[in-house]
Amino acid sequence: MGNGTSKLDSVAQWCMILLIGLLPIFFVPVLWITIVQAKAALIVVLLAITAVCWVAARFLEGSVRIPASLILAAGLLLPIIYATSVLVSGVSQVSLVGTGVEQDTLAFACILYAALALSALIFSGAPEARVRAIRGLYIGAAILVGLEIFHFAMPQFGFGGAIAGQTGNAFGNWHEFAIILGLFTILGLSLRESQAAEGIWRYLIWAVSLASVLLLIVANFFDVWAAVAVACAVGLAFELMAQRAKSGHVSFSWKTHGEWGVLIILAVFLMVFGSFITNVMPSQIRVASVEVRPSWQGTIEIGSLSLTEPASLFFGAGPNTFGREWGLYKPASVNQTAFWNTDFNAGVGSIPTSFVTTGIIGILVWILFVGAILLTAGRSLIRHTKAHGAPDVLYASSFGLAALYLVVFYILYVPGPALSALVFIFAGLLTASAAGAGITGLIYLRVRGEGWQGIAQAIGLILFGIVVLATSLGISRVLAAEMLLNKSIIVYNQTQDVQRASDLIKKALKVYPSNTRAHRAAVQLGLVQLQQLIAKGDPEDEAVRAQLQTTLQETIQHGLDAVAINGDDYQNWLEVAGLYQQLAGVKVAGAYENARAAYERARQENPSSPVPLFQLAQLEIIENHPDLALQNLAAAVQLKQDFAAAYYVASQIYASQNNLKDALSTAALAAQYASNDPLAWFNAGSIAYAAKDFQNAAAALERALTLEPNYANAAYVLGLTYAELGRTADSIKIFEALNTIDPNQPVVQQALANLRAGRLPVAQNPVPNR
Template sequence: MEKAEKIKVKSVVPFGNAPFFEKIGFTVVSVGIFLAPIFFIPSINFPFQFSKALLIVLATLLASVCFILARLKEGAIQLPEKIFMASAVFLVLANFLAAIFSGNVAWSMVGQGFEVATFVSIFVMVMLLIVAAALFQSRDRIFLSYAAFLVAALIIFVFQTIRLIFPAWLTFGGIFSGNTSSLIGRFNDLGIVFGAVTLLSLVTTELLALSKFFRFCLYIVLVIALLALAVVNFSTIWLAVASFALILFVYLLAIRRTAINQNGAQPVASVAPESVNKRKISYAALAVLVVASIFIADNFTQSKPLGSRIAGTLNIAQFEVRPSWQATFDVSLRSLTADPVFGVGQNRFAYEWLRHKPPAINNTIFWNTDFNFGIGLIPSTVVTTGVLGFLAWIIFLALFLYSGFRAIFFIDGDPFNRYLTVSSFATAAYLWVFSVFYIPSVVIFALTFFFTGLFLASLHQDKNFKNRAFGFVFSSHPKKSFLATLVLVILLVVIVTTGAVVARKFAALVNFQKALLVFNTKGDIVATEAGLKRAINLNEIDIYNRFLAELYLVKISNLFSRNVADLNTEAAKAEFQASFGEAIKYAKRAIELNDSDYQNWVEAGRVYAIVVPIKIAGAYESALSNYNKALELNPRSPLLYLTLARLALANNDSKKARTLINQVLELKSDYTDAIFLLAQIDVDEGNLNEAIKSVEKIAELAPNDPTVFFQLGLLNYNDKNYKKAVEGLERAVTLLSNYANARYFLGLSYYQIGKNNEAVKQFAEIQKTNPGNQEIDLILKNLKAGRAPFTNAKAPVDNKPESRAKPPIEEPTPKE
């Protein structure tokens, strides 16, 4: 029977005789990485992910400052794996060049401050890797970081369990609004963390000789991690876990089993004779492989019986979407023809997506989604950083894998070192999978670089890797000392400056979020304006200017809603001129800051379009020019063509509007807003009968197209032929049961022909898919009470929904 020495637990002293600055740096980065997965500021005024990003950035940069000060004091630099470290520096350099040669340097360098793929993000992550590799070169420090990671994961598990069972608990004022909201961020991020916990627990139980108590505790952690993975049930995670469990299973069969024992602070190999030269079958790894395979097989079935049952029992509904490999490849190929070497710049994938997205996307509910990445983070860098940046990633990952596989097959070294090397490499490699096949959050990205740094630190103790380390002593050489000190001081200045910039951007985003919250909850335009201007003063980016321009449009709309007598006063005219001038000013400034974002051009067009009906000279031409520029940047957008059609109508050009609507329907044949507007044009022109006949012919040719029958029903509703309207709308609902606007007008048509109970059923169905819609609630309440649908309706709701600018129910357009 296998023997194992018990772990003797006593206080661990990770510092030893380490220099003062190294102690501070180690403490700071350890606390930062431990808190990052669970840290948040309990207020909706503070952006959730940016709060975590700020913690990671400040902890990493402060630790980097301590590391540099320690090096300046000692006059020497020592880092493991010099070639791999050089590849990390090359990665930073490639991203720097991509940002410099992008169309918007500031946006690619820093962005809003929390994006995972900007130059600053890559720079901070590489510094985290270097700091971890340099400051965690003690066995106890690495082991302590493992313990901290597992404790943080258990805290997350307890929190998420409470949220799943009691969704109304621990919401912290709405920060965690659904039961899939987690401490770490997205629901899939939760699964990624517990996949790492699964692997770390597996490696620890298999490569450390533990007492029964500690082995039992780790098995409990393993079971908890698998339960979390089952709840999240993300296919990519299961595939990654299954792959690594299989590799571990084979690895343990391929090498001699060496039991490892930790004797106080200094681990030593077990001397039990039975433990040596035995092949080991890892039943735990086999069990994980079996469980993962079951869920993988379940996810590849259409009904997903196991996953659906778990999700149904816990009332879990979460969905994420990303462009496919093919779509990412197509966009990358077209983008590289224009910017092959340095790419278009970080934070600019969405612009290329809009230019080159597949036309078929318009036939999905994601037709209006501006994807910021492709299938994965690293594949997307082909577009954003070009061949140079993508090559830097390939070299970086290739050297990481080479160093890792080379290290884990050295079996004649210290057994505990081998455990640290295998565990840190396996965890880091697992996390890197999600930078290739997914878009990691800032916390996952930071953990990936941190565990990579721990892997490098684990090599420090191994004599087999001493000749691969980087050592540079400059204290005794004046020239070397001058150059090294100069470089380190410059790096120190860059680090401090980066921290200040990110902190300032965080403050700006907080002011921006507060301003939006004030507007949405109180409608206080003055306070909103002040908040937006504070955000701009702290960090002038196009988004803040665009929102401020939109706020002035709200002011103008409020002014136009006054009675005619008030509008003719000098004060009203002065107010209009001031608001219109400010709207133009901020819309133009948004374009100056980022002329690649079509939304900035749309906003400028909206500013001029709002005054087209009052015949201000040049307004139509200016609006048209800005909209056309937006269309150049987003040429396959049905919404932009519809916007141009509305502009043509405002300019009393219904013929041009009709032509543009036809272009909309060519891009997206089921676009309800376009069909709705086309019906209004027919009504305004008195062409109802001809329009109805035309659509009836189309219906004969396309008997399974719900949008055709919606259009037919809507035209008959406008013609007050409610029986015919019912026929068309019933067919539309039969073909597409969740067609909310068809149900809406079907319910009103039922009411008009005296079928009140049927009307109630339609609006009850709409209410299920549109909870919180006040208009639907009002109509349903009135119908149940035997009143007319729009009794006691208040603006903007009126009793003529067929004449509104937009359909009454908004189409679903999920965002990434």
């Protein structure tokens, strides 16, 4: 029995060490598995194995050794409050598991607590495993920074497309990459005198730390430099306090404490002058990274508008529902920005987002959890000043500093799965080391004892294992479906093979039938299949007609399934509406009414977006309801005053009604708000030409040709316009140029002949539509 327990514990330890070491670098070098998905899969698989082995070992041993830590107790409240919020707000796929990579779901809350608990439970009884974990982390870190340096030197190697672009790296987005570089640096300095940094490992940790600082200069994020500066200042302060406790006086020495001092000075300098330094870097390493998310004010405003009922005020709108609340209560000013059509699924940071999704109780639990980390880290750092180099205390203080550094970004940022897991793993390592150093106590439980206490403890242990295993399997299932869907999209984009892409979507839906994104993709592919069948098949052939009917029914069903699974997502309603709009175009009975109803529901779910109104206007045009279309377009521009597409369509409607005055004004607005779109300028020019406003027509058409020199229709109308203005020579030049773009067109040849004979290019001047 003892041998079996030892083997199971060994497997559990090595799984946690592998998780810590692989998190920085794990990815799959294929396009259809994103780095985020690969890391989420790694987390759930290794944690599931760890949990099963550890629980089995505890039953074989008959007892459990648990650190008496406020961190573990406060952390346990997180999945509990997420579960409560799910029950209060209504159980939904979005809140339970989402797409497998969001951290604001019940499933991922359970996984993050598992990472915290298992790292605390496993490493508290195995000091040597903590050393292996640190070394494993720095092996992974060395590979990560090495890959990034190689990527800068040889950007053409994209590792199967997984690491692409200037900001491509093996960890996550560019901001997350900078955050983990800061972690490597701070932890490396904290542990430079520890057992983990002995021998050759010292050189590895120093090399990684130095490379991390250099890459941080390239990345240059103000918040990361600020966090590094504060963490280094704290580390230096406590080292000086430890020196005073040991020798009786404080004396800063560049030889002893210089690393902290240099890093503080560098961080502060780059907080001020970082942008200037970045601008003078060689172009190959001058990285431009754009990241947008709601502000503090926007996040709080969404919360104040959405949490109006007592239940939602205390327990939130539901885990992972920030995106829906954003659509319902988005500030009107956002529609006037470049990100008006961006669906934000989180607020300014992960913890502020939880205020919206889990309410007052949820945010209080987060405050308690962060406070527990702060308290334990503070106690560990204070003990470090008195312990005179005791190993467990050194590890506890180092992990405490690292955990505080990471948890700051849970407040200020929205980390991905890998960085989120590291936050909880380091909180667990802090808990384990604090217990080993005697900063916190230990609790021993008997899981095979008699009486209700033993039974309750055994049930608790079993429940822990079941929850971790069930959530791991649930997330794995969703991730597998998402990966198959990604592969379907890539296959279609690369090969245009509708059948193969459809087969992959069917596999994705077999794995996880509640994947609304897969259902929406199936609708889009179904429409393509219908178009192909209509174009290639004989409508009188019974087999073709049967296939058309089957494809149509399946496509409609996918749309209906999407809204049945998540009727709160306006994207699902837009997809259904678009499907029925296509059917309305070929006069399918009831399609128009269904499309209108779906657009109205999309408006209900996202009232601040002009897109449903714009698409509803297009539906009314199909049904020959121009007045209704104009009403919807007017409503759309009320929401977004610079909505160029709405002005463009309105100008086309006015022109078709021969209302050239309104057509001119709306066409001018379309060109004004889409000043780099040649079609908008051509539209304005052709309408001005039809209204005999030849001066403005010429100016608009010249602008269109400046943007798109080979725009044949714009050149044709400009040639006609020059002729009307009496600029015959310019008109001839335009038509001669047009003749080189599209040689030997009869209409161009005739126009040139007429102009050279002193006549207008054509007897009646038709204007092309595009």
